[in-house]
Structure formats: structure tokens, C-alpha cells
Amino acid sequence: MTQSNVSSTPEHGTEFLPKYDAHGLLTAVVTDYDSNAVLMVAFMNAEAVASTIETGFAHFYSRSRKKQWRKGESSGHVLAVREILTDCDQDALVLRCKPAGPTCHTGEKSCFYRRLGDGRLERLPA
Amino acid sequence: MTQSNVSSTPEHGTEFLPKYDAHGLLTAVVTDYDSNAVLMVAFMNAEAVASTIETGFAHFYSRSRKKQWRKGESSGHVLAVREILTDCDQDALVLRCKPAGPTCHTGEKSCFYRRLGDGRLERLPA
Secondary structure (H helix, E strand, C coil), X not given: CCCCCHHHCCCCCCXXXXXXXXXXXXXXXXXXXXXCCEEEEEEECHHHHHHHHHHCECEEEECCCCEEEECCCCCCCCEEEEEEEECCCCCEEEEEEEECCCCCCXXXXXXXXXXXXXXXXXXXXX | CCCCCHHHCCCCCCECCCCCCCCCCXXXXXXXXXXXXXXXXXXXXXXXXXXXXXXXXCEEEECCCXXXXXXXXXXXCCEEEEEEEECCCCXXXXXXXXXXXXXXXXXXXXXXXXXXXCCEEEECCC
């Protein structure tokens, strides 16, 4: 099947062409499938993107440990990926997920549990 | 006023201590204040964080142009920031915004207008 030029550009096409930075990473934003709340932000390399698509569970790349990790591999709080969105230039993904438990390692539902108010952080209302 | 140890840790404290990476950047996720939809993902340096807080309008750092930019400076499609959330280790921010127009440079409301389905990208239903 031939592809038109338009369909093969990253911005207007139907081809999934993830764009990794100089370190081989792109940004992943995890949102709650039901509430749309942002749960966490992490990085993915090509291996993590492939593992996520293949298994249906979110995988990321740890910059400190320099390796792929499966979210929940120790806590059990996995993220079942229901939908993957890409942005215009395909250097960021949104993973719309059903979380199996708190997403944050602190035990909070979301890593974003504080907001900036008058120069200090305050807890978001539950 | 003395601070307890707890209140001064990045994860549990009330101090805003943005954590920049080796390039002096952190990740910013822009969401629509009303719908919670993710509109765009960009990077901020300390200057962009300060400009955003000072003006109430979203500023970012362009890695390609190597300088701060104010979202909407040419298009007029500014992002009025209503709330800034930080994640546990403070290396990512969520800017909850009221957009003055389409956020994506393609004219789309959000940069995330496509999803992955069966190995190809498809347009999200309106």
C-alpha cells in the first residue's frame, strides 16, 4: 500500500514514529483513565515503549538505575494501559491507565499531591 | 521560624524546591483547568518557572532555540495558569491552565490529538 506524503509526516500521519531525544528518551505522562488526573511523569526508551505496547502494562526507563522498569514490579501497583496518545511531534506520550493501587511511592494516589500557593506548597484537598 | 526536618524534604515539605536535571530543566505538563485534558508537554528552566509564577502565564524553555519562550507570544494563544502542582520529588510540574485558543501549533485544541490503535495512529473522536 502506498503512503501519501501527508500520512508519513510525524504531525499529520498515521505512522507511529516516536521521537527520542539525545539520550534515547521521550516523556510519558500517566493519567487516570477515569478522572483524567495526572498520576505521574516518567521517561521511556524504545524498549519501554515496546514492552508497554506488548504487555499492556506501563514500563519506563530509570535514568538513575539506567534500565527499564515495570511500574509496580515491587509494589504490585501496576498501571494497566487503556489508551496511548501521542503529541504532534511524537516526543511525548500520554498513557491513560487504570491503576491497581496508589501510583506514587509515597502511598499517594498521584505523585501530584501538592500545589503551589503563596510561595509554599500545600496539600491538595482530597 | 524554624522548620522541622519533615517540612524541608522535597517529598513531604512545604518548600517549593524545583529539581532541575543536568541541563537545568524540568518537565511541565499543561492540562486544561476545566476538562483536565493534557494539552501539551514542555520543559522549563528556572527562569521559565520564575516568569510563569510572576506573570501568571505559562513560559517554557526551548531546547532547540536555547531560550525561554512565552507560550502564545506569536500566536496569541496564551495559557493563563490557574494552579501549579508539583510531583513528589519536584522534578515535574503540572500547570492547570485556561487556554486562550488552540494550544497546539497545528491548530488543534491539544497536542495530543491522536491515539495508538493496532500499530497505527488514529485521530481521537472530537
